[in-house]
Amino acid sequence: MNNNHNPIARIIENLQYRWSQATRKNPDYKLICWSIKPEEATLFSGFYKLESSSYGSLPEFFIVLLTPFEKLENYSGQLISDWIEMWLQDETVKETKSFWDTDSYRRKVSSGIDPDIVLLSMLADFQKKFCEEKQDLVLGLLPRSITNFDEYNYWLIKLAEKLPDRVKLSLTDHLDKGYLIKCCHFFKEKSITIECRDLNLQQVIRQMATSGDSNDPGINFRKCLFEMADGVVAKKEKQVIAWGEKAILIGQKSGLKSLLATAYLVYAGFLLQLKKEKTDELLNKGILIAKSAYKTGDPESTGILLQLYGYKSAYQSICGSKTKACHWMLKQAQLAVENKMGIYAISTCRMSARLAKRAWENDIYIESLRLGYHAGGELSDEELRTSEITILAYYYAKELRSENQIEEANEIDKRMKTVFGNDWSETVPSFSDKHGQTMPDIKETIKNLNINS
Numbered sequence: 001m002n003n004n005h006n007p008i009a010r011i012i013e014n015l016q017y018r019w020s021q022a023t024r025k026n027p028d029y030k031l032i033c034w035s036i037k038p039e040e041a042t043l044f045s046g047f048y049k050l051e052s053s054s055y056g057s058l059p060e061f062f063i064v065l066l067t068p069f070e071k072l073e074n075y076s077g078q079l080i081s082d083w084i085e086m087w088l089q090d091e092t093v094k095e096t097k098s099f100w101d102t103d104s105y106r107r108k109v110s111s112g113i114d115p116d117i118v119l120l121s122m123l124a125d126f127q128k129k130f131c132e133e134k135q136d137l138v139l140g141l142l143p144r145s146i147t148n149f150d151e152y153n154y155w156l157i158k159l160a161e162k163l164p165d166r167v168k169l170s171l172t173d174h175l176d177k178g179y180l181i182k183c184c185h186f187f188k189e190k191s192i193t194i195e196c197r198d199l200n201l202q203q204v205i206r207q208m209a210t211s212g213d214s215n216d217p218g219i220n221f222r223k224c225l226f227e228m229a230d231g232v233v234a235k236k237e238k239q240v241i242a243w244g245e246k247a248i249l250i251g252q253k254s255g256l257k258s259l260l261a262t263a264y265l266v267y268a269g270f271l272l273q274l275k276k277e278k279t280d281e282l283l284n285k286g287i288l289i290a291k292s293a294y295k296t297g298d299p300e301s302t303g304i305l306l307q308l309y310g311y312k313s314a315y316q317s318i319c320g321s322k323t324k325a326c327h328w329m330l331k332q333a334q335l336a337v338e339n340k341m342g343i344y345a346i347s348t349c350r351m352s353a354r355l356a357k358r359a360w361e362n363d364i365y366i367e368s369l370r371l372g373y374h375a376g377g378e379l380s381d382e383e384l385r386t387s388e389i390t391i392l393a394y395y396y397a398k399e400l401r402s403e404n405q406i407e408e409a410n411e412i413d414k415r416m417k418t419v420f421g422n423d424w425s426e427t428v429p430s431f432s433d434k435h436g437q438t439m440p441d442i443k444e445t446i447k448n449l450n451i452n453s
Contacts, residue, residue: 015047015196016057022192030160031169032192033184038174040196041142048140048170054092060168061131064140068386071427072151076115076159078385080105080122085382100129116159124164131166140170144386146179153182160187221250221259228270240270241278257293258300261286265308272315283312302339306332306348313355322359329355330364337375343387345375350388353395369396373412381419390420394428 023029034044045066052062067082069075084102087093108118127137146152160169160183173180175197184191224247231239244267251260264286271279287308293301309332317325329352336345349372356365372392376384393416400409416424 011043012047012050015044016051018194018196019058022194026189026192028190029168029192030163030187030190031156031171031183032194033171033173033180035173035175035193035195037196041172044172045142048142052140060136060138061127062138062140062170063126064142066142066144068145068147069143069152069155070145070147072148072155074115074421075152075155076119077109080109080115080119081382083122098130100126116162119159120162120164123167127164127166134166136166136168138168138170142172149179150182153180156180156183157186221247221263224250224263225266228267232270232273235274237274237276240267240274244270244282257289257296258298258304261290261293261301261304261308264289265304265311268308269311272311272318275318279311279315283308283315287312302335306335309335310348317355322355323361326352326355326359326361326364330368333368333371337371340375340378342375342379343383346372346387346389346392348372349375350392353392366396366399368392369399372396384419390416390424390428394425 019032022032036044045064048062048064050056051058051060052064056062063083065079065082065086067075067078070078084106087100087102092098105118105122108121109115123137123139127135131137143152156169156171163169171180171183173184173193175195184193224243227243228240228247231237231243244263247263247267248260251263254260264282268279268282268286271282287305290301290305290308294305309328313325313328313332316322316328329348333345333348333352336348339345349368353365353368353372356362356368369392373389373396376387376389376392379387393412397409397412400406400412413425
């Protein structure tokens with residue numbers, strides 16, 4: 001593969017080289033841990049995906065799962081379920097008509113056999129059936145979220161101690177945080193840690209995003225974004241404003257409402273980090289333009305309008321207006337539900353309910369709970385398990401019971417027991433226990449924008 005002109009591919013090649021060198025020096029390892037910058041997690045997701053495909057260059061056979069770690073006692077069961085689902089949906093498996101008796105593992109878990117034992121059995125069976133002679137199977141774990149690192153370390157140690165022959169674990173940790181240090185130290189010479197301090201992913205992305213025709217509005221727009229970001233980091237308000245005005249001008253000249261609304265959104269988002277009053281004026285203009293684009297069916301306008309509502313709510317919260325903040329968050333939640341955005345709609349409704357609870361806005365609170373719970377109606381059980389549906393379901397059922405709507409409340413309890421088990425309500429947090437941050441992350445906003453113009 002010729003990757004001379006692809007800087008991302010060159011980084012992946014570098015990771016492959018580091019893996020080869022490290023495992024060659026310590027072939028008896030049980031687990032290997034990449035120590036990375038949080039913002040580079042998507043790069044490692046790409047590395048894992050490549051190596052688990054037919055295009056991978058490493059000799060190992062990779063299976064990669066993104067299952068969130070929520071509770072110690074059911075993580076192995078969640079991994080089993082996600083692995084089986086991934087197997088059943090894999091296009092290569094369908095094309096080659098490969099057979100693996102996944103139903104037997106489902107039955108074992110259902111019959112009460114310890115999921116840890118079932119998972120170890122699956123790993124051993126898969127390695128024997130699908131790996132070549134003397135080929136290692138690597139289970140790569142890149143959880144979307146981890147609720148308790150002590151419990152996650154404990155689970156990893158317990159699993160790694162009993163790994164079958166020729167089966168390894170691959171993990172990722174945050175550089176300089178050492179969340180998985182207990183696990184790595186436990187195995188001493190049987191573990192490998194690879195520190196990644198010099199990948200320079202952000203620099204590569206910037207170079208790629210701003211290279212090309214200097215007359216291309218998309219390239220010039222992206223340059224504005226990077227310059228505004230630099231201005232925020234350096235706390236140079238004038239730099240942010242200068243490049244923000246240039247971004248708006250580019251949006252106006254393009255004639256594209258979505259690009260212009262995006263300019264207002266990102267400009268306002270950066271000023272929000274500096275807590276400047278001009279933010280509100282920019283948000284209002286952006287909302288008017290995005291709503292106009294949304295009414296004409298512009299496919300990109302939905303995401304832009306959602307984020308504008310989110311920033312509007314954050315701005316009102318910063319200004320101390322709790323009522324206005326929860327009003328705008330409810331608008332964001334309603335738009336997400338209207339567009340059937342599933343897990344995102346549930347998460348937005350949870351934030352709306354939290355803000356309303358703090359603002360003593362009971363009508364908005366109940367409406368947010370109702371919207372959020374019903375937003376999960378079209379999701380599968382697997383999708384619901386990765387969502388925040390339990391907190392909405394618990395408090396919505398509580399409100400229904402207070403209004404003597406017992407039958408509907410019981411239906412909620414029945415549905416949650418089916419998905420999460422009979423004890424689902426015992427671990428539901430209060431709205432003050434979790435998710436304290438309401439200000440949107442400007443980096444996430446930019447990453448989620450589709451700026452092709």
